[in-house]
Amino acid sequence: VVFQIRVHGRGGQGVVTAAELLSVAAFSQGRHAQAFPSFGSERTGAPVVAFCRIDDAPIRLHEPILDPDAVIVQDPTLLGQVDVFAGLRPYGYVLVNSTRSWAELGLTDLVRGLPAGHARIVPATALALTHVHRPVPNAALLGGFAALTGQLSLAAVEQAIAARFPSRVAAGNIEAARSAFGLVTDQIGASR
């Protein structure tokens, strides 16, 4: 069964890299995967979208993801500016990078409409500043995604990060991914 992910962020935050890493992690777990950007003119700070499909069968489709199973929001300032949740499936997942609450983000209704435990907030930028010393939320969000959806193992995420970055950069990012994985796992445990 196909699982479709849409990543929303801003130019320079590594939106395209996030989708690529998701696909590489899925591929390393023996699944078929495809990642692609929304092909905009890439400008720093402009809203950027990237997509990832994960499937058990080879993927032939080359259309954008209009009905995602999961939406990852790297930059909460996009909320209200871009309809990031457009087409989200009724049983979909939502992962937002923020230190604020759903109420503060104005997303209480959205979360209420999803199954319990399908929406999580992760302070990914804060985790990145702690572990990578730069505001790069990618790795933490990938770790959080793995915990939230179960589509990927933490090991596969770590492996994809290790393959993509020089070892010192990778080490910090892996710490951030682990930390987010732990946070989301604890949240899910607490909500049951």
Add this chain to the structure above:
Amino acid sequence: MRRQLEGFRAVALTVARCRPEVVCAYPISPQTHIVEALAELVRSGELSPCEYLNVESEFAAMSVAIGASATGARAYTATASQGLLFMAEALYNASGLGLPIVMTVANRAIGAPINIWNDHSDAMSQRDSGWIQLYAQSNQEAADLHILAFRLAEQLSTPVMVCMDGFVLTHAVEEVELAEPSQVDAYLPPYEPRQMLDPAHPISIGAMVGPEAFLEVRYLAHRTQLRALEVIPVLAAEFGEVFGRPGPGLVSPYRTEDADLVIVALGSVLGTVQDLVDELRADDVRIGALGITAFRPFPVGAVRAALTDGQRLVVLERAFSVGGGGIVTPDVTAAVSGMDCPLTTVVAGLGGRPVTRASLRCLLADLPSEPLVFLDLDEAVVAKELARAGGVS
């Protein structure tokens, strides 16, 4: 080895394993990543010996490729969009001189208005340039087509363009079975030019040809291209033996045998079309797809053989001739001449507009009777602009 790779990297790594001796590079989106990746491979020594040349324009890129090829070197370059147009004059020289240059075209729209996104306007505009044109459905096919292209070009002494959809393929991360260097070496022997410029054995190439023989030169070029229709299937079969996966052929029919309607298309949209075919088949709609890999030479026989009398055809065109209509359509029409195959031309996906299953499903549910349709045309925008132009319609 099967790897999860971005399209440009799969192509660059594959091209490197074809051991080009000269790579001419000039950047243009969405092609730039390919020549950048090749630059890294030359710098690291992974591609060696190879002369990597930064040139000042696409016109220079093709001119240098021509010079290199004429001296007996395996030459490669890549471009897109306006860059291909800037090469146009040199393209005809490459084919007229019978130089087996291989070039990637990362298909992109042509401005104005400026647009960096994908359609087939660039390559289609050079339909008559004498280059063989092969269109990739996926990154796997894009990579594989390059290996076949070098072999085909050198066997026939004619240049080959490998067309892959810009961004949709070049920037997509997909799984690709990369050709092993030993496999490529087994499939693609070193280039042995038929003639070459060599100071020790001086010859002239490219002399003027007058009215007494120009027609014959063009006729012979046509004959050479038509030979590709016999050679490509043979090379594809041999590709299968060496690489253990089917080689790309002239056309790729998909569930066409008992279909009432067949969608004919080129490039990456075929994957989407094939998924739609499966979905509609599950609802007992008898539909199929016909992919055209070789657009020049046009595989009249293979297209005709893949279709059946009475089938309705929808030709999806990712470019069109303003004031005319479809560009692939006339070739398909010629291929089915004498057959009862009513045909609708659907212009779709210009300037990067996605061609979705939903749009195609909607179109097919109520196929218009007119012969030329523009998929997802925003009538409101058109009406507004026509009104603004003073009611001229």
